[in-house]
Amino acid sequence: MLNVENVYKTFNMGTVNEKTALSGISLRLKEGEFVTVIGGNGAGKSSLLSAVAGVYGIDSGKIEIGGTDVTKFPEHKRAAYIGRVFQDPMTGTAANMGIEENLALAKRRGNRRGLRWGVSHAEREEYRARLAEFELGLEDRLTSKVGLLSGGQRQALTLIMATLKRPKLLLLDEHTAALDPKTAAKVLELSDRIVKNDNLTTMMVTHNMRDAIAHGERLIMLYEGKIIIDIAGDEKKRLKTKDLLEMFENLSGSEEADGGLLL
Numbered sequence: 001m002l003n004v005e006n007v008y009k010t011f012n013m014g015t016v017n018e019k020t021a022l023s024g025i026s027l028r029l030k031e032g033e034f035v036t037v038i039g040g041n042g043a044g045k046s047s048l049l050s051a052v053a054g055v056y057g058i059d060s061g062k063i064e065i066g067g068t069d070v071t072k073f074p075e076h077k078r079a080a081y082i083g084r085v086f087q088d089p090m091t092g093t094a095a096n097m098g099i100e101e102n103l104a105l106a107k108r109r110g111n112r113r114g115l116r117w118g119v120s121h122a123e124r125e126e127y128r129a130r131l132a133e134f135e136l137g138l139e140d141r142l143t144s145k146v147g148l149l150s151g152g153q154r155q156a157l158t159l160i161m162a163t164l165k166r167p168k169l170l171l172l173d174e175h176t177a178a179l180d181p182k183t184a185a186k187v188l189e190l191s192d193r194i195v196k197n198d199n200l201t202t203m204m205v206t207h208n209m210r211d212a213i214a215h216g217e218r219l220i221m222l223y224e225g226k227i228i229i230d231i232a233g234d235e236k237k238r239l240k241t242k243d244l245l246e247m248f249e250n251l252s253g254s255e256e257a258d259g260g261l262l263l
């Protein structure tokens with residue numbers, strides 16, 4: 001479903017601020033595969049997701065989604081394939097619009113006819129059912145302004161919006177990092193359910209090694225723009241946080257595995 005082939009990306013090339021964020025990354029994800037992505041600050045995690053989403057062009061390499069070469073596609077054209085959720089609960093939803101209006105926006109995303117305002121009865125029932133599935137207590141508050149929701153509720157709604165059209169790829173970039181531990185656990189559980197139910201191919205960046213181990217069936221670790229660990233299946237199931245720390249220290253030749261990696 002995703003094929004990232006030998007991708008390089010350097011920011012501010014040729015200046016004193018030159019920074020290579022991605023240094024020959026290759027990664028293939030099968031349909032329905034759920035991979036967690038870890039690595040220290042500046043390792044290239046967000047850059048990898050942004051490169052896939054087309055936030056900027058890459059210097060060399062290739063990116064295919066569902067068999068389509070999207071390397072040259074601009075971000076808006078790739079949006080039809082991709083659902084994204086970021087760290088900040090404020091970014092994924094429109095605060096001064098209602099829950100159902102936000103969902104309607106998500107549903108019409110990519111429609112060339114543009115926005116038709118007003119939510120039909122059938123749509124409203126569809127949203128109500130979708131929200132009820134997740135037991136957030138939001139199904140009876142369809143017209144409430146999203147700005148009134150808690151951070152966790154907003155992040156859950158963003159997740160539902162991002163997956164409403166069953167994207168080929170779901171990209172989660174530390175989407176629970178701004179939430180309190182209990183709410184984070186709930187949103188993670190919701191993420192798991194949506195990924196499983198819809199068999200979504202998913203990349204989830206997290207700084208929490210325990211979450212990286214507990215979720216998904218594959219784990220990759222980035223270091224200086226490269227994949228230095230790629231573990232799946234039983235090996236991943238047996239993995240402990242202390243193993244990951246050890247691997248990180250050995251492979252990177254440093255002992256900087258600290259709070260940056262483990263919450």
Ligand SMILES: Nc1ncnc2c1ncn2[C@@H]1O[C@H](COP(=O)(O)OP(=O)(O)OP(=O)(O)O)[C@@H](O)[C@H]1O
Pocket residue numbers: 011012019020021039040041042043044045046047048
């Ligand atoms: N738009 C940009 N312009 C210039 N440099 C950038 C840009 N985006 C990322 N970088 C640089 O590329 C490197 C990788 O950054 P990236 O955001 O991918 O790291 P990350 O692994 O997501 O880190 P964090 O855990 O802090 O979110 C960093 O050195 C960063 O400063």
Ligand SMILES: [Mg+2]
Pocket residue numbers: 045046047
């Ligand atoms: Mg990041």
